[in-house]
Structure formats: structure tokens, C-alpha cells
Amino acid sequence: MPRTVHELGVTQSILQIALRHAERAGAARIREVSLVIGELSSIVDDSVQFYWDLISEGTIAHGAVLSFTRVPAMLRCQDCAHEFPLNQHDYACPACASSKVIVADGEQFFLESIDVDLAEPQPGL
């Protein structure tokens, strides 16, 4: 099951980044983790949430919901500037049929933000 191992590694990376930023902010619990995933970046599917629930156990990230913003891959025609979604059959511009196109969007692969509960100030501190 090579693909599942792939997702596990990606999930570990996400958890490390989320915990580091949560600790820096003094958070008591992570509620939500927002990810931005472009269609041209590494493949990540819903099994990430499954792995998250397993490997985050015992951390302040346990129970957090992972939310995905998926960004479609877009091409831009260099002759007529038309932008169109990448498809799996033909990269020619649907507006002017030019084959001079470049990738315009879809390479994002980052953790955008975390929603956290901030720790209550400890009395006497």
C-alpha cells in the first residue's frame, strides 16, 4: 500500500508544523488546520484526516479538523491571455487553439492557518 505510506508522511509533516506554531502562540488546543493544495502539487487525499486522528493522539492537536482548499490547475494562453483549467487530454487554448500556454495556478502546497483555543492565563503567574 505505497500510497497510504505517502499520506502518512505528509500528515506527520502537517502535524509538526501545526504543533510548532500552536506552541509558539501558547495555544491550549488546535481546533482546525487549514491547508491549501494545488492540483499540480503532491497528491493528498482524505486519508490524511484518518492518519491525523491516529498520530495526533496525546497532543493538543487531537480532534482537530483538517480543511482543504483545493486550487485547480490553470493554464494561460500566451497569445490571447485566456485562462482555462488544465484537462487530461489537450493543453491547447480553447479560445484561440494556440499551443503556447503556461501554467498559471495550481502549485500551492502549504498550511495556511490554524484555529486554536488560547490558554487561559494561569492565576498567580
Place this chain on the structure above:
Amino acid sequence: MTAKIPVVENILSANDALAGQIQAQLDQAAVLALNVMASPGGGKTSVILRTVRALMDEVRIGVMDGDIVEIDLRELAALGLPVSLINTGGQCHLDANMVLRALPSMNLGALDLLIIENVGNLICPAAFKLGVHFNIVIASVPEGADKPYKYPSMFRGADVLLLNKMDLQEYMDFDVDYFRQGVEALNPGVAFFPVSCRTGEGLDAWFAWLRAQLNSRSAAG
């Protein structure tokens, strides 16, 4: 009290940091490194064997192979080359951590060229930087001309693209123009070499490209 904390950090930032450490080690030892990627059966081992045989009298070459068994390395070891298995434990790609841990098994000071053979897979390896100087992607005629359309990330990230098994083109109705159009859209100007490891056709152009990279590095060093 709840709060939204902005992060905006690449999910693979830890891998990229380790890739930076690999590149620093390679550059310090003046070793040019290649990350060779292809589908299973695309011709990674054949290309590497051809390349090694063509250049081994000119430069000192080592090969690292991401695999679970040593089969691909035996022929290379028989040529007297330093070889090292990066045991992937069934992973679908090499990552910088695996390569960095295996790097001490190669004596970089005794090498000019390090070839890293990635796991046979046209999807996952593209995302993981290994700190090498060039990503070499091998596609092959029997896989079909639609591969740049089905696996865009792999072709987007290539520095060099070899199209292998050109000797089969007449039997396969492989549309080279359609293939190149897809590649050019994703990766304009990528170095492209149609080759056949069986007949040797086209390989001299690839060797010449690689020699030029090795020469420009040794001149700069």
C-alpha cells in the same frame, strides 16, 4: 478564547531543509547529482547503465538506488562502481531524509557524479526535493504519449526529459508532437532527448549534455 493563527508554511518545509543539507554536502565535495525518476519499467536502470558505461572512464561515478531489493545494483557493482541501496521500506518515493541518512555510505570526496535512482513511480517522487542539481525524468514510448497530460507534476519538475524506447515508436503509434506539446506547456524549454537504450539511438546527445554540465562545474570549481 479562540484565535486564528496565520502559518503559511510549505507542508514539505522539513524535507526541503534536509534537501538543502544534501546540496551543501554535494557542493562542498564538488559532486554533480542527478535524481532519476520514471514509471516502473520506463528504463531508469537501463539509462543509468548506459550513462555509466559511456562516462566511467572520464569521471568518477557513484549510484544510489531507492528500492527494497538490490537487483538493480548488481550490474553496476560488477562494473566496480560504488553503489548504495537506499532501503525505502516500500515507500512510494525517496525523500530528503532517506537520502541524507544514506549519504555517508558514499565517499563523496571520491566522486564527480552521483546518480540517485528514485522509486519507480510517476506521481509521488516529483514533490520531494532531494537536494540534487538536476531532476531527470524518463518517459517511454510504450507508456503512451498522454503521460504529460495525466501526470503533469512530474513533467513540470523535470530539468531533463528522456523519451526512451524510441525503437518501438513505429509499432506504438506514439505521437511525439502531442507528447512534446504537453511537455512544453508544463515546462517550456526543458532539455529533451529521444533515445533508445536498446539500440543506443539518441544517447550521445544526452551524454554530451551531461558532459557539458560536469565540465562547467569543474571549470567553476
